[in-house]
Amino acid sequence: MALTTNKTILDWLDEQIKLVNPKEVVWIDGSEEQLEKIREEAVKTGEMIKLNEDLLPGCLYHRTKPDDVARVEDRTLICSKKEEDAGPTNHWMEPTKAYKMLYDIARNSYEGRTMYVIPYSMGPVGSPLSKIGIEVTDSIYVVLNMAIMTRIGKSVMDALGDSNDWVRGLHAKCNVNAEERWICQFPEDNAIISVNSAYGGNVLLGKKCFALRIASYQGKNEGWQAEHMLILGLENPQGEVKYICAAFPSACGKTNLAMLIPPEGYKKKGYKVWTVGDDISWIRKGPDGRLYAINPENGFFGVAPGTNEKSNYNALASTKKGAIFTNVARNLDNNTVWWEGLDKNPPVNAEEWKGAKVNGPDYVAEGNKLAHPNSRFTAPAVNCPCLSSEFENPNGVPISAFVFGGRRAKLAPLVYQSRDWNHGVFVGATMASETTAAAAGAVGVVRRDPMAMLPFCGYHMADYWQHWIDIGKTLDPDKAPKIFNVNWFRKDDEGNFMWPGFGDNMRVLDWIIQRCEGKVDAKETEIGYVPYSKDINLEGLDMTAEDLDKILDVDKDLWKEEADGIEEYFVKFGDKVPAELRESLATLKSNLE
Numbered sequence: 001m002a003l004t005t006n007k008t009i010l011d012w013l014d015e016q017i018k019l020v021n022p023k024e025v026v027w028i029d030g031s032e033e034q035l036e037k038i039r040e041e042a043v044k045t046g047e048m049i050k051l052n053e054d055l056l057p058g059c060l061y062h063r064t065k066p067d068d069v070a071r072v073e074d075r076t077l078i079c080s081k082k083e084e085d086a087g088p089t090n091h092w093m094e095p096t097k098a099y100k101m102l103y104d105i106a107r108n109s110y111e112g113r114t115m116y117v118i119p120y121s122m123g124p125v126g127s128p129l130s131k132i133g134i135e136v137t138d139s140i141y142v143v144l145n146m147a148i149m150t151r152i153g154k155s156v157m158d159a160l161g162d163s164n165d166w167v168r169g170l171h172a173k174c175n176v177n178a179e180e181r182w183i184c185q186f187p188e189d190n191a192i193i194s195v196n197s198a199y200g201g202n203v204l205l206g207k208k209c210f211a212l213r214i215a216s217y218q219g220k221n222e223g224w225q226a227e228h229m230l231i232l233g234l235e236n237p238q239g240e241v242k243y244i245c246a247a248f249p250s251a252c253g254k255t256n257l258a259m260l261i262p263p264e265g266y267k268k269k270g271y272k273v274w275t276v277g278d279d280i281s282w283i284r285k286g287p288d289g290r291l292y293a294i295n296p297e298n299g300f301f302g303v304a305p306g307t308n309e310k311s312n313y314n315a316l317a318s319t320k321k322g323a324i325f326t327n328v329a330r331n332l333d334n335n336t337v338w339w340e341g342l343d344k345n346p347p348v349n350a351e352e353w354k355g356a357k358v359n360g361p362d363y364v365a366e367g368n369k370l371a372h373p374n375s376r377f378t379a380p381a382v383n384c385p386c387l388s389s390e391f392e393n394p395n396g397v398p399i400s401a402f403v404f405g406g407r408r409a410k411l412a413p414l415v416y417q418s419r420d421w422n423h424g425v426f427v428g429a430t431m432a433s434e435t436t437a438a439a440a441g442a443v444g445v446v447r448r449d450p451m452a453m454l455p456f457c458g459y460h461m462a463d464y465w466q467h468w469i470d471i472g473k474t475l476d477p478d479k480a481p482k483i484f485n486v487n488w489f490r491k492d493d494e495g496n497f498m499w500p501g502f503g504d505n506m507r508v509l510d511w512i513i514q515r516c517e518g519k520v521d522a523k524e525t526e527i528g529y530v531p532y533s534k535d536i537n538l539e540g541l542d543m544t545a546e547d548l549d550k551i552l553d554v555d556k557d558l559w560k561e562e563a564d565g566i567e568e569y570f571v572k573f574g575d576k577v578p579a580e581l582r583e584s585l586a587t588l589k590s591n592l593e
């Protein structure tokens, strides 16, 4: 039975039913009974495997097709009426053509199958910062993941009432044919269509498709921001909490930073980190003139490899009940999971991520990976030991600092601060990072990834920069978040990371907050404010101030090349590049003269 009488929804649903022709239609009401039935069915059909009930209660295992393990950026389209509105960094298709292509692919594809209708809220149900979507899907995996990643069910429909302000999402698994895989956003229609995939970022339509691509476009029109940013709260020994939003490209450390455990010395003094979000922020000016952020999600879709007790205790703890594991390896002796970096003991009696039975240690010794590099866990936020008490706050948390960052073996120092808002926008707009396994394609190639939004901005990238500049104009400089850049990934000539990273990133956050509070000086350089090495707390680290200086240095020759690269990059955007960013570039160049 339909969970709403909203005519805009029922009419749309009728059209979808006519198109994909399911055997039956099931509304997801959000009840545990219904979800449990669906889990049982998934286990019965073999789509999911139930894991060890004592060690991983309520946890399921799933593997996707080997050619369907990551986002597909060259098959992700922005279907705005005008090509110019998608801009030079997005793939574009004219909407009429795209609808026809997608309808031809999806037509009758649910035949003999169930259509699940998922009403979901991005953000706490009923919050003024939240938005609602409906996803229809023929995948149980999608239903169970959406039930973790978003707030679902009847209460969402009640909150929406008769409103037409909701995002239409159609997902059709079809034959999971990579040649006909398309992830299409129609920003002007509030619509998303995804066909021929069953991998997270392509099919959990609330996440990247809605909460970033569609929402960034809505934000531009409505005066707010949707960003690829974690949100963390840093509590000092006096119990005051300051909030930071940080944007790093996919698989560059957001989940890890959001859940970090401070080094021993900090812990003893009483510092704590609280997680509000690990991937996406929706940000809006509050009545007091400060920017406030909510995390629109309700769970974590995190990278498994590299996650362990030490690197990210809180993420690991979050996966211990009611989680879904995708494309990791299985330990057949105790029916649990394993991935590279979990511990040093690959299971002997193992099933690698594609399902072949192997001797784990031998298999790894031969240079193979047991888990896919982009294997993931889907974990309920409530499991997280350091979840912020503000997680459900409908008004969000006030932001003190924005942090941009990426993977750069050379060039970018450990941390620096922009001179002001507009310069900060320049720093974000021109950031670059090495590509990772989170998207199909080459790994380790440096590319520009403005604000970590390259694959996620739903409109013209230069208009998005302009939106950032415009937001800045509405903010009192005293209340505007300060903007920083970090790089945990500098490498020495032997290819070793020069900064310990993970929990020790707290030392950098400490400096950032001190800068926000005006409590510490900094060195003015060609690129912005860089810390004096004495001001980064190295207590308890096997690292000298001289070691630190090496990752704080600004190499003028490299930066001159960088400035030339930025100038060349801007050419792509023609006269749409905001004047403020051109000015920042000119300043950078003259500083480096």
Ligand code: GTP
Pocket (backbone or CB within 6 Å): 248, 249, 250, 251, 252, 253, 254, 255, 256, 257, 278, 279, 301, 302, 303, 305, 306, 307, 311, 438, 488, 489, 497, 500, 501, 502, 505
């Ligand atoms: P998405 O979910 O794809 O958006 O990724 P993310 O930005 O949340 O990245 P995540 O925190 O999952 O980290 C990705 C990889 O980077 C993992 O393998 C981590 O172990 C590694 N990583 C995270 N933080 C650090 C760090 O400070 N230093 C180093 N060297 N590696 C890190």
Ligand code: SPV
Pocket (backbone or CB within 6 Å): 070, 071, 200, 201, 202, 207, 208, 249, 250, 251, 279, 301, 438, 439
């Ligand atoms: C990312 O790739 O940035 C992710 C995973 O967070 S996905 O949901 O696939 O987009």
Ligand code: MN
Pocket (backbone or CB within 6 Å): 228, 249, 250, 251, 279
């Ligand atoms: Mn992400």
